[in-house]
Amino acid sequence: MDLRIVLLGPPGSGKGTQTERLVEEFGFTKISTGDLLREAVRNGTPLGKEAKGYMDAGKLVPDDLVVGLIKEKLEGVKGGVLLDGFPRSLEQAKKLEEFFHVEMAVDLDVDQEVLIKRLTERRSCRKCNAVFHLEFNPPKVPGICDKCGGELYQRSDDTEKVVRERFATYTERTAPLTEYYRQKGVLRSVDGMGPIDEVYKRIADVVREG
Numbered sequence: 223m224d225l226r227i228v229l230l231g232p233p234g235s236g237k238g239t240q241t242e243r244l245v246e247e248f249g250f251t252k253i254s255t256g257d258l259l260r261e262a263v264r265n266g267t268p269l270g271k272e273a274k275g276y277m278d279a280g281k282l283v284p285d286d287l288v289v290g291l292i293k294e295k296l297e298g299v300k301g302g303v304l305l306d307g308f309p310r311s312l313e314q315a316k317k318l319e320e321f322f323h324v325e326m327a328v329d330l331d332v333d334q335e336v337l338i339k340r341l342t343e344r345r346s347c348r349k350c351n352a353v354f355h356l357e358f359n360p361p362k363v364p365g366i367c368d369k370c371g372g373e374l375y376q377r378s379d380d381t382e383k384v385v386r387e388r389f390a391t392y393t394e395r396t397a398p399l400t401e402y403y404r405q406k407g408v409l410r411s412v413d414g415m416g417p418i419d420e421v422y423k424r425i426a427d428v429v430r431e432g
């Protein structure tokens with residue numbers, strides 16, 4: 223399908239899984255900024271070397287550099303494209319629009335409180351790193367790993383404070399972004415709650431309408 227699309231959704235919204243399925247069904251070329259960065263660093267390209275400097279210093283790679291990588295990758299790509307991991311802010315969207323016209327921005331509309339609760343119910347094993355979920359995949363004995371008998375704990379990434387901060391950052395950065403796409407008339411909001419298959423069906427219907 224010949225569409226240039228971005229998928230927007232907060233942490234824990236299942237965006238990664240939905241992206242894979244869209245690529246599979248519609249044959250989009252997926253351009254993932256995370257993959258692009260890793261690839262450029264591995265190949266030692268000029269942009270890759272520059273990016274590595276920032277990453278080694280624990281800094282965010284500047285937008286212009288990421289945009290450069292996307293531009294490079296887009297050369298020679300025909301047909302539909304699904305951008306993954308970019309744009310994440312209004313500034314990035316504007317830079318992108320200079321050379322890549324987004325024809326559809328699908329926004330997964332979720333209940334943040336439900337997602338926060340879900341994300342904070344994960345427990346990991348100290349010994350074997352197996353992951354459990356208090357609601358969807360509970361251990362047989364509370365606090366004990368089914369696989370190795372190790373002690374289960376909550377990773378610092380999964381604590382409510384950290385998860386809430388992640389959502390707050392997401393909302394702060396993407397609210398202006400969705401507004402930008404709304405004004406351009408390309409925003410499609412999709413109900414992102416419920417089973418993965420149902421959410422996917424809603425997204426796919428919207429994409430098919432073009």
Ligand SMILES: [Zn+2]
Binds near residue numbers: 348350368369370371
């Ligand atoms: Zn274990």
